Each structure stands twice: as structure tokens, then as C-alpha cells.
Amino acid sequence: MKYGRIITKERLKYYEVADNVFAAISPNRGLSWANAGFINKGKGLVYDTFFDLPHARELKRFCVEMGGRAPTYVVCSHYNADHTWGNQEFSDSVIIMHKNAVREHFSEDPKAWDSIIREGQNGGPGEQWIHNELKGFDLTGVRWQDPDILIEANTKIMLNDMEVDVISVAPSHSDSDLLLWLPKEKVVFCGDVVFGGAIAYSAKGIKLWTGALDFIINELKPEVVIPGHGAICGLDFVKECKDYFETVMSEFEKHYDEESSALEIAKRCDISRFLHLLEPYRLFINILALTNDRRGVPTKPDWNYFAEEMAKLKEFQDQKYGVQSWDPMSSWAE
């Protein structure tokens, strides 16, 4: 892939993917190490604002350095903390979200996450796992910043002569997913609709999600794809994400039985083609959701349980496949 300017700062590496269109890429260290975007045209637009204020401040400084001012518009890919908790740093901008984000965000509490960052090493296995994934973040002062504009239909924003389409693909990864599509430049910012290591919480969720991936593949046909986490990619990776979900579904169908636990079923599922994706043992949560679905049981977000079982699947996968350790800096490779 050819880039214009590539500018490395302390926390983020900025790639110019089209004229004055920047992808702000984090090292892919795991949970919450998200990406964002900045379009330095017209009144300026930021897509996503990261998990903590140090990342948001660095992004804002970059915008001012490039454009001479803070952006007028902030569009959030969805409600999740790692894409919205920097919003207060942009409180003078017009913050745009899908209307469902306002309801969904109540499931995430900055104080609870802050205490896991500070003390999670003393907690149960789930808290320890999250604590290790989040090392390097500082949630001091984070609070939810309410959006200014709520949308549910596709919306066009003009940045001088540049057309920017905000496209709703909700529900897919969440109930509030918005893509940012630049039709002339053929660049799409996807938030967590595209990233390696995806977790869905129901069979219906997986189906809707693959539908959104189909839309990107067959309708948008982008040349540059910025995922919610990990390195800038192209359509091949979007197809791979879809292939992953289809493989999870078909392996589940092959290996499901009434008596087995989700972990036992997950161990039988062959995802050996996808071991290069971040934390392939996340498969456990997908298989648990499908198993519970089949048995008519809801899947509660119990991270202590998830982490205990994921550790067992990790050990199994490491032995069976010799899984290589993940390089977080691979997202900065070029």
C-alpha cells in the first residue's frame, strides 16, 4: 500500500491514506488498543477518539498541528469505550453518534475499568487478564461525553469539496455501528465492524455482522480499509474476517453435541487458518455464545469465567498448533 506522509508520535502512528486523510494507528496490544481517523479538509473531521485522554489529546494536538484548529466534527464508530472515551477532549466539536449508542454506553463504567487498571492484578482471572491487556492506559478524568447529533439513517458531511458518507450498519458488531466512507478516495473507516480477533455474542449477531462485511465487500468495494484495531488493510482482510466467522459457524455445526461444554466444542473446532489473528483463543467466547444460543441460555458477560476458559483454550492451541506470540508493533510495520 502506498502512503503519503507517515508521522510517528509517542502513542500513535499517522498514515496519510489519501490527500489529507489520516489513519491514526495504535500498536495492537490487545483489548481497547483502537485506531482512529482524521480528515484535514474543510472544517475537519475526526472518527473515534480512543480509550483514554492521553491518546485523545495526542490526536487533537495532531489535528491542530496539521489543520491549525481542532476539528468541527467527531463521528464515533459505535458506543464502545475504546472508541468514545476520548470524546470529552473534543467537547467543543459536534459529536455525532448512532442513536443507540446513548442507550448502549451505560454498560461501560469508567470507574470500574479504572480500578481494574489500578488493582486488577489482585482480582480473579478475568480481572487479571483485562489488567494485562490494558497496561499502558490511564483513565484518569474520563467521563462519558454526550453526543450532539444522533443519527440512524445514512448521512453525508461535506468537508469543502470532499464528500464523506456516514453509513449505518447497525446492528452488526454493536447496535450503533457507523462506517465512514469516502466514495471518491475509496477509503473506509470501519470501527470494530472490521478487526482480527472479533467476538460476537449470539448466532444472530454473527449473521448480522457478516452481512455488514458483505456490504463492504460487494457494495462499497474500498481500496483502503482502516479497521477498529490493528494494521491498515484492504478488502482481502475484510474477506478474511468474514471467512473467520463462517468457519466458526461451520466448525460449530460440525462439532456441537448436547453433552459437551463450550470449551470442549471450541477445542474440536479447526481454526488453524486464523492463528495469526489477535488472540485466537477468543474463539471460546464465540463458541460459548453459539452453544448457549442452541441451548436457549443467555450469554452473560462474565469476564472471570471467559478468562479462565480462554486460558485453557490458549494452552490447548499453543500445544496443538505451536501458536506464535503476537507482535503488537506489527500494526506499525510500514
Ligand SMILES: [Zn+2]
Ligand atoms: Zn474496539
